[in-house]
Amino acid sequence: MSILRRVTRASLAALTLPAALLALWWILTADSESYYLPPLSDILAAVDDVWLRSGRLSADVLPSLLRLLGGFLLAVALGVTLGIAIGSSRRLRAFCEPVLEFLRAIPPPVLVPVLMLFAGIGDTMKVLVIVSGCVWPILLNTVEGVRAVDEVLVETARCYGLRGPSRLWHLVVRSASPQIVTGLRQGLSIGIILMVISEMFAASNGLGFSIIQFQRTFAVTEMWTGILLLGLLGFLLAMLMRLFERRALNWYFGLRQAQRGGSR
Amino acid sequence: MTSPSTLAAPTRRSRAGRLAGGNALLGVLGFATFLALLEAVPRAGLVSPDYLPPLSRVGGALADLAGEAAFWTALGDTVRGWFLGLAIAVALGVTVGFVIGTVPVLREFTASTIEFLRPIPSVALIPLAVLVFGTELRSVLLLVVYASFWQVLVQVLYGVRDVDPVASETARTFGLSRWARVRHVTWPTALPYVLTGVRLAAAVALILAITAELVIGAPGLGNEIGIAQSGGAVARMYALVVVTGLLGVAVNVLARRLERWLLSWHPSLRREVVS
Numbered sequence: 001m002s003i004l005r006r007v008t009r010a011s012l013a014a015l016t017l018p019a020a021l022l023a024l025w026w027i028l029t030a031d032s033e034s035y036y037l038p039p040l041s042d043i044l045a046a047v048d049d050v051w052l053r054s055g056r057l058s059a060d061v062l063p064s065l066l067r068l069l070g071g072f073l074l075a076v077a078l079g080v081t082l083g084i085a086i087g088s089s090r091r092l093r094a095f096c097e098p099v100l101e102f103l104r105a106i107p108p109p110v111l112v113p114v115l116m117l118f119a120g121i122g123d124t125m126k127v128l129v130i131v132s133g134c135v136w137p138i139l140l141n142t143v144e145g146v147r148a149v150d151e152v153l154v155e156t157a158r159c160y161g162l163r164g165p166s167r168l169w170h171l172v173v174r175s176a177s178p179q180i181v182t183g184l185r186q187g188l189s190i191g192i193i194l195m196v197i198s199e200m201f202a203a204s205n206g207l208g209f210s211i212i213q214f215q216r217t218f219a220v221t222e223m224w225t226g227i228l229l230l231g232l233l234g235f236l237l238a239m240l241m242r243l244f245e246r247r248a249l250n251w252y253f254g255l256r257q258a259q260r261g262g263s264r
Numbered sequence: 265m266t267s268p269s270t271l272a273a274p275t276r277r278s279r280a281g282r283l284a285g286g287n288a289l290l291g292v293l294g295f296a297t298f299l300a301l302l303e304a305v306p307r308a309g310l311v312s313p314d315y316l317p318p319l320s321r322v323g324g325a326l327a328d329l330a331g332e333a334a335f336w337t338a339l340g341d342t343v344r345g346w347f348l349g350l351a352i353a354v355a356l357g358v359t360v361g362f363v364i365g366t367v368p369v370l371r372e373f374t375a376s377t378i379e380f381l382r383p384i385p386s387v388a389l390i391p392l393a394v395l396v397f398g399t400e401l402r403s404v405l406l407l408v409v410y411a412s413f414w415q416v417l418v419q420v421l422y423g424v425r426d427v428d429p430v431a432s433e434t435a436r437t438f439g440l441s442r443w444a445r446v447r448h449v450t451w452p453t454a455l456p457y458v459l460t461g462v463r464l465a466a467a468v469a470l471i472l473a474i475t476a477e478l479v480i481g482a483p484g485l486g487n488e489i490g491i492a493q494s495g496g497a498v499a500r501m502y503a504l505v506v507v508t509g510l511l512g513v514a515v516n517v518l519a520r521r522l523e524r525w526l527l528s529w530h531p532s533l534r535r536e537v538v539s
Contacts, residue, residue: 017374034390099295101516102510111505117295117498118314196385200390211391226391234383234384
């Protein structure tokens with residue numbers, strides 16, 4: 001009984017405000033004459049036409065997602081590898097730190113025009129832009145994580161003769177994984193921004209390209225559907241990331257809970 | 265008798281000092297290597313100098329920029345958009361965060377909405393900003409405020425939740441009013457989190473300010489980069505990119521300074537100074 005009530009309360013808490021906001025949006029715009037703010041009912045009705053039936057889902061959304069995936073995975077490979085190398089050596093870290101501080105401080109979107117010089121406006125440019133933005137949070141968080149590996153664990157691993165790849169995997173990567181995952185989460189949200197910007201700046205297809213095209217042709221209702229789709233995409237990717245985090249760091253959350261000794 | 269600790273302390277400190285000195289030297293060496301590579305790689309023809317001009321030419325363009333009034337105006341526009349947006353976002357984030365954070369019912373009923381709105385990429389708002397505000401400052405502000413608001417809000421919510429229940433109960437027992445409890449118990453607990461939020465938001469705000477200028481064409485450094493790129497002024501474009509990088513470093517340093525200054529009383533910083 002009390003479980004049922006708790007579940008009801010939780011779902012009530014989760015759904016009330018979103019429902020109220022949507023209802024408010026629906027009612028306030030119901031007979032809106034404003035050019036910029038078409039009725040929500042019109043926007044939702046247009047989704048089917050604009051994205052599903054026209055084939056835009058496979059022609060624009062899919063390429064965008066593939067570029068994001070490619071860029072993100074490359075950034076992960078690069079960031080984690082370099083991060084482990086830099087984090088493991090005090091000298092290398094001191095050597096690289098000022099340069100990394102500077103490179104990371106460059107706002108990634110300004111690299112769009114720079115990379116356009118090298119790679120034109122094709123897929124390569126967009127993937128490179130995404131890599132060049134995602135890699136910094138991943139790299140720097142990995143460095144921090146590797147640096148903070150527990151001394152006792154390091155000594156223990158040495159005593160047990162753990163070395164080479166298995167030391168790297170079971171000791172270094174494992175210890176640094178909470179920070180690495182934080183880096184992945186930050187990198188992903190920058191990646192989405194860069195995916196959209198690179199397409200808005202110069203492209204012939206993609207989600208960002210479609211949205212800016214609707215805006216330029218003053219197709220405001222279609223533009224709104226694009227904005228909603230992009231928002232939904234951002235939310236879904238963040239959910240996926242959290243799911244991954246739960247799975248990958250299950251041991252860590254358990255450990256932390258145990259250390260707190262049931263104080264929570 | 266001289267205790268061993270007083271003897272050991274100076275040696276340890278000098279060793280730490282030597283380490284720090286060595287690190288700084290390595291850092292300078294690293295940066296010099298980086299600069300030398302930027303000069304040598306295009307000169308050796310590994311990358312076409314049309315795409316990556318040697319450092320000396322970028323330096324020349326940088327010197328040219330410094331003599332232009334238009335450049336300083338653009339820099340001023342960018343800094344203004346960044347600062348105003350950040351200030352609005354921090355004020356909103358802290359206010360909303362404290363209100364939601366201190367009222368459990370509000371926190372419970374807004375959690376799902378915050379979780380949904382936060383990951384929405386602010387660049388999704390670009391077309392809307394263009395249609396409604398054009399290339400004005402308000403376009404830039406819309407993007408900057410939306411992106412940085414969530415950074416601050418989420419940190420404030422963490423901070424308010426972190427309040428020690430014993431301290432809170434004690435304050436209540438001593439008859440502190442609701443306002444006084446917020447001022448003397450919640451605020452000092454949340455301040456480190458607020459400042460972390462401000463630091464994160466400051467970096468995000470700069471990214472979004474320059475993005476808005478680049479994509480929308482609002483006046484500022486981003487717009488100048490776009491103009492230089494389409495005009496084929498490659499060295500000038502790199503010089504502007506370097507300026508945005510320096511601006512980014514300045515923002516990070518400033519945010520960390522602010523944190524140190526406002527949190528000088530906080531145990532985490534005092535421990536750092538002592539050891």
